[in-house]
Amino acid sequence: MQPAEKLKYLKIALYLFGVIFIAGIYLMMMWIWPSGWGWTPRQPEYEQMIMGVYATLGVFLIRAAKNPLEHASLIWFTIWSSIVHGGIMFVQALVDETERANLLGDVPALFLVAGVLWYLMPKSASA
Numbered sequence: 001m002q003p004a005e006k007l008k009y010l011k012i013a014l015y016l017f018g019v020i021f022i023a024g025i026y027l028m029m030m031w032i033w034p035s036g037w038g039w040t041p042r043q044p045e046y047e048q049m050i051m052g053v054y055a056t057l058g059v060f061l062i063r064a065a066k067n068p069l070e071h072a073s074l075i076w077f078t079i080w081s082s083i084v085h086g087g088i089m090f091v092q093a094l095v096d097e098t099e100r101a102n103l104l105g106d107v108p109a110l111f112l113v114a115g116v117l118w119y120l121m122p123k124s125a126s127a
Helices: 003-032 044-064 068-095 097-103 106-120
Strands: none
Touching (some): 003 106, 044 068, 068 097, 068 106
16 A cells, blocks of 8 residues: 555544544443443443543544644554553453453454554655
8 A cells, every 4th residue: 555545544544543432432331342341340430531531532533633644643652552451451351251351342442443553654754
């Protein structure tokens, strides 16, 4: 894929992930698939904090979609924090059997976000 085409798809991905971070995480944790996205037993205070952080990140990803190259550090933060978050959750799900559903829920979703953004992110400033 050519750099200009990657940049076009990066803008789309940033917008879509932003919307998902704003609304999708809440919907998955509370309504659609709580066992794959929430905590067992339920921890409303922690879930509210996570949703708040991700909703804020979502707003800034949507803003970054307008000019991704100006917001490279935010995009790389999203990539690396998704890898770290997904990795920690992966280990926790292996250790704690009450969290196993996360292996099919938010763990792969976090790695998907990181992988898509990593692939689409220009590797040099000249892009």
